[in-house]
Amino acid sequence: MSHPPPALRPTSPVRWEMARHGAMRVPGVVFADEAMLPDDDGGTLGQVANVATLPGIVGASYAMPDLHLGYGFPIGGVAATDVAAGGVVSPGGVGFDISCGVRVIALPAARAELDDGALDRLADGLARHIPRGTGPGGLWTLGPDELDAILRDGAAHAVARGWGAEADLAVIEHGGRVADADPDAVGPVARRRGAAQLGSLGGGNHFAEAQVVAEVVDADAAAAFGLAADQLVVLLHTGSRGLGHQVCSDHVDAMGAAMAAHGISVPDRQLACAPVESAPGRDYLGAMSAAANFGRANRQVLTEGVRRAAREALGVADATVVADVSHNLAALEEHAVDGAQRTVCVHRKGATLALPPGHDGVPEPYRAVGQPAPVPGSMGTSSWLLAGRGGEAFASTCHGAGRARSRAKARKTWKGQALRTELEQRGIRVRAASSKGLAEEAPGAYKSADDVVAVCEEAGLSQRVVRLDPVAVIKG
């Protein structure tokens, strides 16, 4: 950290400003209520300040209420750089799990129609059809040509090969295919790892959950999203697995080596970056987009696992994709900056696209109500589906509950087996591959997603649409 961060000054009950100091080019802005502000023993606010020093940054270095310490950038951070003004792109501003995100799948069944046996069968089916845990093993093992096509065309290629329906693509962010992907910028190690992992969940905070629509806050938006009270959904939270991780590592190394040549110095080596309009910048963005396509294809292939489980367990005809949005991505977008339209590179790291109603980037079926933004809760607690409102922070909102205690501390405080019993006693089925992983994901290690989404609503970033309560948790 370059300097100790100065005190945050409230400009509203849910918005705090950090004045420019040191090498900061813009102020910091944190959306949070007083209780959820980090005390910064861990340096999270110092990371907000560090990001504000990046070349070309405009507006502010933003942080969502679920912010916590990350690699270079805080998780929950949003930073936009002006491309024509030498603005940079930084792999640390996207994160290791490129295109990590959430897919919501609606099942044509209501909780009230199902007995406990049906829910047991659904949990078992999801556990059987969704590969999980670290390491290789996915639903679709890829040869080199198929991998290239996935990196170029994302979920669209998976659908073309029979993994799902054309209609699925209409509601996925960017139509399931990120433009300007450069498969050649994805190195051989990343390719090898990815070829064996398409259609797999991973570990850590990734999960599949069967959930019920427990509260409808915005009836019009819920109807537009095709969701009704008491309806069952499945939520998938996963990303680009080892492939994205390797792409991030490779390009952090490459940029670190190239920074001096571009005359860039940063207060933390984890903020390695390069101008968007430079060879290392273009290479990273091309590889990142390819990894993002892998991430969307991963969730698309897993959706077929969900459909198989639903057909077997419930006998329901089919399951409908409601939304698929990433919360770890950089994107070139047009935004008003100081009254002028500029092309900016928006880094969202643990932050979700939240375009407002009417914006032409919102999937057409939802244009009147705004971009759907799924927010996964911590294990066994509520998740949310929001609708974007634009607002500050380049049309972004939160991405989850936000970790409040480290994995190590969680392992010391909670026991996986006891957590499993507690969840089962609350009527939530648990299918977990690792007891240690369960302890690390204890709900007590996280803030409440309910509080986080309420702050985002009060700050004008997003509107709550439905609350989703878990009935079955499937984890690596």
Place this chain on the structure above:
DNA sequence: ATGTAC
């Protein structure tokens, strides 16, 4: 997050 460390 991750074939759970340079």
